[in-house]
Amino acid sequence: ACGTSGNKQGGNEDKQEDKNFTVAMVTDEGGVDDKSFNQSAWEGLTAFGEENNLKKGKEGYNYFESKSEADYATNLNTAVRNDFDVIYGVGYKLQKAIEKIADQRKDSQFAIVDEVIENKDNVASIMFKEHEGSFLVGVVAGLMTKSNKVGFVGGIEGDLINKFAAGFEAGVKEVNPNATVQIQFAGTFSDSAKGASIAATQYSSGVDIIYHAAGGAGLGVFTEAKNLKQKDPERDVWVIGVDQDQHAEGDVKVDGETKNVTLTSMVKRVDVAVKEVANLAKEGKFPGGELVEYGLEEDGVKISDSQEHLTDEVLKAVKEYETKIKNGEIDIPSTLKK
Amino acid sequence: MEYVIEMLDIRKEFPGIVANDQVTLQVKKGEIHALLGENGAGKSTLMNVLFGLYQPEKGEIRVNGQPAHITSPTIANKLGIGMVHQHFMLVDTFTVTENIILGKEPKSGISIDIKKAEQEVQEISKRYGLAVNPSAKIADISVGMQQRVEILKTLYRGAEILIFDEPTAVLTPQEIKELSQIMKNLIKEGKSIILITHKLKEIMEICDRVTVIRKGRGIGTVDVADTTTNELANLMVGREVVFTTNKGKANPTENVLEIHGLEVKDSRGIDAVKELDLTVKSGEIVGIAGVDGNGQTELIEAITGLRRAESGSVKLNGKEITNMKPRKIIESGVGHIPQDRHKHGLVLDFPIGENMVLQSYYQHPYSKNGVLNFKEIYKKAKLLIDEFDVRTPSEYTHARALSGGNQQKAIIGREVDRDPDLLIAAQPTRGLDVGAIEFIHKRLIEQRDSGKAVLLISFELEEILNVSDRIAVIFEGKIVAIVDADKTSEQELGLLMAGSALSEVREDTHV
Amino acid sequence: MSKRLSNLLIPIIAVLLGLITGAIIMLISGYNPIAGYAKLWQGALGEPYYVGETLRQMTPYIFAGLAVAFAFRTGLFNIGVEGQMLVGWVASVWVGLAFELPKVIHLPLAIIVAAIAGALWGFIPGLLKARLKVHEVIVTIMMNYIALHVTNYIVRYVLSDQKDSTDLIHESASLSSVFFESITEYSTLHYGIFLALLGAIVMWFILEKTKVGFELRSVGLNQHASQYAGMNVSKNIIASMVISGAFAGLAGAMEGLGTFGSASIQSGFTGVGFDGIAVALLGGNTAIGVVLAAFLFGVLKVGALLMPDANVPKELVEIVIAFIIFFVASSYMIRLLIARFKKGAK
Amino acid sequence: MDVMTLLALIISSSIMAAAPLILTALGGVFSERSGIVNIGLEGLMVIGAFSSIVFNLSTAHIFGAATTWISILFAMVIAGIFSLLHGLASITFRADQVVSGVAINFLALGLSLFLVKKIYGKGQTDTILENIGKIDIPLLSDIPIIGKLFFSNVSYMAYVAILLSFVVWFILFKTPFGLRLRSVGEHPMAADTMGINVTRLRYIGVFLSGVLGGAGGAVFAQSLTLNFSHITITGQGFMALAAMIFGKWHPLGAMGAALFFGFAQSLSIVAPQIPLLANISPVFLLIMPYVLTILALAGFIGRADAPKALGEPYIKGKR
Numbered sequence A: 001a002c003g004t005s006g007n008k009q010g011g012n013e014d015k016q017e018d019k020n021f022t023v024a025m026v027t028d029e030g031g032v033d034d035k036s037f038n039q040s041a042w043e044g045l046t047a048f049g050e051e052n053n054l055k056k057g058k059e060g061y062n063y064f065e066s067k068s069e070a071d072y073a074t075n076l077n078t079a080v081r082n083d084f085d086v087i088y089g090v091g092y093k094l095q096k097a098i099e100k101i102a103d104q105r106k107d108s109q110f111a112i113v114d115e116v117i118e119n120k121d122n123v124a125s126i127m128f129k130e131h132e133g134s135f136l137v138g139v140v141a142g143l144m145t146k147s148n149k150v151g152f153v154g155g156i157e158g159d160l161i162n163k164f165a166a167g168f169e170a171g172v173k174e175v176n177p178n179a180t181v182q183i184q185f186a187g188t189f190s191d192s193a194k195g196a197s198i199a200a201t202q203y204s205s206g207v208d209i210i211y212h213a214a215g216g217a218g219l220g221v222f223t224e225a226k227n228l229k230q231k232d233p234e235r236d237v238w239v240i241g242v243d244q245d246q247h248a249e250g251d252v253k254v255d256g257e258t259k260n261v262t263l264t265s266m267v268k269r270v271d272v273a274v275k276e277v278a279n280l281a282k283e284g285k286f287p288g289g290e291l292v293e294y295g296l297e298e299d300g301v302k303i304s305d306s307q308e309h310l311t312d313e314v315l316k317a318v319k320e321y322e323t324k325i326k327n328g329e330i331d332i333p334s335t336l337k338k
Numbered sequence B: 001m002e003y004v005i006e007m008l009d010i011r012k013e014f015p016g017i018v019a020n021d022q023v024t025l026q027v028k029k030g031e032i033h034a035l036l037g038e039n040g041a042g043k044s045t046l047m048n049v050l051f052g053l054y055q056p057e058k059g060e061i062r063v064n065g066q067p068a069h070i071t072s073p074t075i076a077n078k079l080g081i082g083m084v085h086q087h088f089m090l091v092d093t094f095t096v097t098e099n100i101i102l103g104k105e106p107k108s109g110i111s112i113d114i115k116k117a118e119q120e121v122q123e124i125s126k127r128y129g130l131a132v133n134p135s136a137k138i139a140d141i142s143v144g145m146q147q148r149v150e151i152l153k154t155l156y157r158g159a160e161i162l163i164f165d166e167p168t169a170v171l172t173p174q175e176i177k178e179l180s181q182i183m184k185n186l187i188k189e190g191k192s193i194i195l196i197t198h199k200l201k202e203i204m205e206i207c208d209r210v211t212v213i214r215k216g217r218g219i220g221t222v223d224v225a226d227t228t229t230n231e232l233a234n235l236m237v238g239r240e241v242v243f244t245t246n247k248g249k250a251n252p253t254e255n256v257l258e259i260h261g262l263e264v265k266d267s268r269g270i271d272a273v274k275e276l277d278l279t280v281k282s283g284e285i286v287g288i289a290g291v292d293g294n295g296q297t298e299l300i301e302a303i304t305g306l307r308r309a310e311s312g313s314v315k316l317n318g319k320e321i322t323n324m325k326p327r328k329i330i331e332s333g334v335g336h337i338p339q340d341r342h343k344h345g346l347v348l349d350f351p352i353g354e355n356m357v358l359q360s361y362y363q364h365p366y367s368k369n370g371v372l373n374f375k376e377i378y379k380k381a382k383l384l385i386d387e388f389d390v391r392t393p394s395e396y397t398h399a400r401a402l403s404g405g406n407q408q409k410a411i412i413g414r415e416v417d418r419d420p421d422l423l424i425a426a427q428p429t430r431g432l433d434v435g436a437i438e439f440i441h442k443r444l445i446e447q448r449d450s451g452k453a454v455l456l457i458s459f460e461l462e463e464i465l466n467v468s469d470r471i472a473v474i475f476e477g478k479i480v481a482i483v484d485a486d487k488t489s490e491q492e493l494g495l496l497m498a499g500s501a502l503s504e505v506r507e508d509t510h511v
Numbered sequence C: 001m002s003k004r005l006s007n008l009l010i011p012i013i014a015v016l017l018g019l020i021t022g023a024i025i026m027l028i029s030g031y032n033p034i035a036g037y038a039k040l041w042q043g044a045l046g047e048p049y050y051v052g053e054t055l056r057q058m059t060p061y062i063f064a065g066l067a068v069a070f071a072f073r074t075g076l077f078n079i080g081v082e083g084q085m086l087v088g089w090v091a092s093v094w095v096g097l098a099f100e101l102p103k104v105i106h107l108p109l110a111i112i113v114a115a116i117a118g119a120l121w122g123f124i125p126g127l128l129k130a131r132l133k134v135h136e137v138i139v140t141i142m143m144n145y146i147a148l149h150v151t152n153y154i155v156r157y158v159l160s161d162q163k164d165s166t167d168l169i170h171e172s173a174s175l176s177s178v179f180f181e182s183i184t185e186y187s188t189l190h191y192g193i194f195l196a197l198l199g200a201i202v203m204w205f206i207l208e209k210t211k212v213g214f215e216l217r218s219v220g221l222n223q224h225a226s227q228y229a230g231m232n233v234s235k236n237i238i239a240s241m242v243i244s245g246a247f248a249g250l251a252g253a254m255e256g257l258g259t260f261g262s263a264s265i266q267s268g269f270t271g272v273g274f275d276g277i278a279v280a281l282l283g284g285n286t287a288i289g290v291v292l293a294a295f296l297f298g299v300l301k302v303g304a305l306l307m308p309d310a311n312v313p314k315e316l317v318e319i320v321i322a323f324i325i326f327f328v329a330s331s332y333m334i335r336l337l338i339a340r341f342k343k344g345a346k
Numbered sequence D: 001m002d003v004m005t006l007l008a009l010i011i012s013s014s015i016m017a018a019a020p021l022i023l024t025a026l027g028g029v030f031s032e033r034s035g036i037v038n039i040g041l042e043g044l045m046v047i048g049a050f051s052s053i054v055f056n057l058s059t060a061h062i063f064g065a066a067t068t069w070i071s072i073l074f075a076m077v078i079a080g081i082f083s084l085l086h087g088l089a090s091i092t093f094r095a096d097q098v099v100s101g102v103a104i105n106f107l108a109l110g111l112s113l114f115l116v117k118k119i120y121g122k123g124q125t126d127t128i129l130e131n132i133g134k135i136d137i138p139l140l141s142d143i144p145i146i147g148k149l150f151f152s153n154v155s156y157m158a159y160v161a162i163l164l165s166f167v168v169w170f171i172l173f174k175t176p177f178g179l180r181l182r183s184v185g186e187h188p189m190a191a192d193t194m195g196i197n198v199t200r201l202r203y204i205g206v207f208l209s210g211v212l213g214g215a216g217g218a219v220f221a222q223s224l225t226l227n228f229s230h231i232t233i234t235g236q237g238f239m240a241l242a243a244m245i246f247g248k249w250h251p252l253g254a255m256g257a258a259l260f261f262g263f264a265q266s267l268s269i270v271a272p273q274i275p276l277l278a279n280i281s282p283v284f285l286l287i288m289p290y291v292l293t294i295l296a297l298a299g300f301i302g303r304a305d306a307p308k309a310l311g312e313p314y315i316k317g318k319r
């Protein structure tokens, strides 16, 4: 493929010299500082770069931001043309683009986050067991709900978001079979007004804990919870955050005092995964053609470190289930039953 | 002698055209000064310069002897100059009062004191005899009343010098009489008036002096007392003009248009045409006389398929065309010179050439297999432009750039050229100069003489009397009388139009 | 100066002014404008690969621009290109997936179906405008949202087995081009660019040369006179929206059959439809203008991706684009500038 | 959920969702009534949202509970100034107003995100702590039934927006300024001949659209997202534009339309709780607000007449 690839910078020869081991990632439309998986991935790359004394840029580690779907391919190709050793596509949306380019550029190594690409030796797939982490926060919710009603607000329905919903529901039911889980999708990842409205509906129907996996729409869920808290500081309204520790999102001023409505968060360690795959590749063990899954076991998902609202009892239960899951004692569904 | 207005050696150019050159106009205090010129001669342009809408390239303006730089209408207003524009400057959705007080509103607190405003309007309107309904919406009132609103606007601002740009073109005879009276009242109050008109008779009747412009150039100023209509016309056009339209006797044969029991509602859903019967034969011109708003518009629109007929029948050459699609009716042989040429007659942003085929663009030879043949279109346009003396830089010029008279000539050329069996002409000469009027009347008569039927709608009795063979008087949506043109008079028609029955009228006049 | 020359000069000056403004902003905020623009150039036209990407990006912009321009020329404001494009996209992919046919049938079929889908989406606002005088701006905005949710639903539940994206369409319906890939070093450039240029010619031809176009323009400029001249105003309004929608649908086909070869769930609007408004108006609503404006947009959008290489944040590119649009729109100002310049020269 | 709770829920979330749209649509009314098309409302909301959040974050420690209100004022000023760019292009430079509006949208988003990065070093701001919360309006919320339905779980800002539409109505239809502004949008030449400064009034119209659009964005951000990022304003400006046209360029109409949008939206969200609607496929619920709007337009709103001179630059003496 190299003959036709037209790499101007002299391609192969350079590569053979002991050039830095370089890594790059292509974001989806969220951008590199989305407070979510793109950012987390970039943190992983940055950590890798710093450990290996790399500089940001062509000779070290870099990112390419996509502003629209059409940019994926362009960015991936730019990364290829810059001879990065591993190129990450962050987000399931980059699947098609990577598949195509991986075929064209057999000499480059790719990794995709949140999606599986099969039968390509130069593509590693990084997946997370979001359902496991969601199960854990489901356990928290199931134990902590006083009304026996909890809610889930998803963005746009899809495989990925369904994993969160399914795991969560299972976790709730596991510890509290009487509890009901209201699942609703906003149809958007950006409209926080809609998220707020859905949350308002769920809370006023008696739900006291909502787990969101709805990006920007999820911000509306926080807003609604905070509003309710402000109106009635005694009321139990909680939100469970997603992807990163969303503790700060839950801060609310009530009568001059700062309270917090973030019960806990389901943290997805894209950084851990990205860094690990980079290290493997550097050691020449690039998991091409393989699926690398990150669950509780692999430190890929976890419950957030801010745990101030959780009682010891709950924490104990979480620990227990954590072990059980790691030991494979529980089977957690990753799809919603229709 | 002291002049209130002096415009000296004015020159105004537009891209590609010199609209005014070496024009001088001096208006004395207390006179009615006429400004005369063919369509497109540059009258409106000159007045817009005076009113501050355009800046002249050259020349000097003095107001009351003082040099004035009139860079905006505001300054003109301050100098006591008010203008009634050829195309009204009224906000359709506002009331009469709102239009008048705009920019100089009486207030109570922070809101408009509409009561006080209406009172003031009433007062001025009484003082000068300009009857208006202060709270009516402009869109709902007659053209005549709209014009009175325009005049009131200037008076409300205390204008001393009033410019009237073709005020009578859009008025009914009755309204014109009223307007003359109004102008006389204004003069009595010490105001001065500049009047643009194409109607030489009016000039002779009410004006003191006339300034003539020909093709943008000032020709000179004459005292009305020292001149005649013929002389004025010759001055204006630069050649001899024949006035009375020469026409032979009509030779009516078969019925071309037959209308029976036609009923039409207007846009508000009110009956506008009621049980109307009318026949127009080939080889004759039937004029419809009537005061504006008596169903003329709805009648035409029903014939041409633009408005639904509630009941009754319209036949063309014996074939039913009631409520057919406009295009079908056009194709069956109806031509239509609409009353409002800007709104209905032309696509102003199309080249004049393309306007010439607005109805026939899809037919041979202008179009073949759905593709237009611009060569043919513009060939035709050029022919029509020459034949109908449309003054335009070229056939590619946008219709918008043409003066009103030339726009009208273009429309008439287009309609006549399609050779329709029935030609409906609504106010065909409104706003046109004598030369153009003469020309158009000739064309209408030619149509008749070649065996076509012509239906002429006009508010000008003189036109109706001169051109028509038979005259149908319309009143409140009905034809109340049909008379022969050579057996009636302006007075008789006037009475009929006001609703008197023919029998009464004839008795009165004959006894 | 001749009219033709100034017509050519004005957009060029506008673009230059936009770039200069962008440079000033970069300077003020501490970035190197020369490096920034060098990257922009490289990322848009500097290498065959990027030329390919720029042309590919330009393809849907041409169609979206044509769609907006066509409606504008006929007196309508089609804000619904985005939605019409989405339905066209999904429709083309549906045909691409559902059948297996020889390419000569399959590809045209997929393209036509996309156009029909877009046309249908334009038909509704057209019909409502023509029959009930409902303002097309609101209806098309609403239709955008409806399209977004409906196409997402179709992708998930009809065209795929509850997946976030459909499979790749059959090769027989694809616009992708091995030839282009080889000369542009694997860019995603596809044969759609020819269709888009053809589309521009078609629009020009319809509007300027045919009787249908004559009617449409006439109705767009003066409904009343057109009606008096025997044209059917309602029919023309509907026709205009339908044709406009068809162009938009084709923009979707470019994505579905060309760039992506599939359809996926959209978390929001693609933006192409809205950019199409700017493209159309920058291009003065003429076919050739749209092509040029689409090229400009393609250059800026694709070139922008490399600008972060010079440490210029991508947001800055948006700012530069905004200023270029401002300046192109404010051609009157530039005319004044030219006039003053000429006076100064004399 | 009982019917009362449901109704209260629908009504309060309709009002809350409508408030930013009302404000922005009122801004649109000012601009378009003066004859300047404003599809830049989206961008003006972006600027409003951005500047209010930044202001809020940086001054909350000074102003305390009053922060939100002051932030709104600040956003109004900033967005007002920003809108003058649209004025400059479309009034003074006779730019195509739609293009200029599009440019405003591009610029607003680009500029505010650029600044967020400069200021905070990341793609979004922190979350504000002083926000526009939901309250029960004192006294009014105690009225039986009505109190619970209309005056509970709402924000003051929502009622300010509703009251403001009456104020705007008064200004437009009862004051000299309003008369002049409307005349400029209907027939600028007529206004000009009456000594009215067309250019100045159009600038004011555009400026007010900035001020109110900024307020709309500020209210949205401070009551719903509580931070600012590229997804804070996504299409609300276009919905406000739709509300303005839906409301026939009339302030009260625009308010009604915005409330209708809010209602349709919250109905679709609450629907799963309503037995009759519970089993509808989610996709129908998602499109319901938009379908309802189209039906309402087709059913009984019908034609809307824009100000006659809308979109046409005023060139002295052009016929």
Ligand SMILES: Nc1ncnc2c1ncn2[C@@H]1O[C@H](COP(=O)(O)OP(=O)(O)OP(=O)(O)O)[C@@H](O)[C@H]1O
Binding pocket: B014, B015, B017, B018, B019, B037, B038, B039, B040, B041, B042, B043, B044, B045, B046, B086, B401, B402, B403, B404, B405, B406, B431, D317, D318, D319
């Ligand atoms: N704004 C303009 N731009 C370009 N040309 C113009 C403009 N206004 C007028 N003209 C041209 O200037 C000439 C004089 O026009 P003007 O309107 O003053 O004529 P007029 O004497 O008032 O005619 P009419 O009797 O038809 O009203 C015409 O050839 C007209 O086409």
Ligand SMILES: Nc1ncnc2c1ncn2[C@@H]1O[C@H](COP(=O)(O)OP(=O)(O)OP(=O)(O)O)[C@@H](O)[C@H]1O
Binding pocket: C075, C076, C077, C078, C136, C137, C220, C223, D032, D037, D038, D039, D245, D304, D305, D306, D310, D311
């Ligand atoms: N408020 C607005 N915002 C954005 N675009 C608008 C707005 N108003 C009108 N437009 C668009 O600009 C175009 C021209 O408007 P205009 O009112 O002249 O249309 P029109 O064809 O004359 O319609 P009508 O018969 O209703 O007068 C319209 O098609 C319209 O969609």
Ligand SMILES: [Mg+2]
Binding pocket: B043, B044, B045, B086, B165
């Ligand atoms: Mg004139």
Ligand SMILES: [Mg+2]
Binding pocket: none
């Ligand atoms: Mg209109």
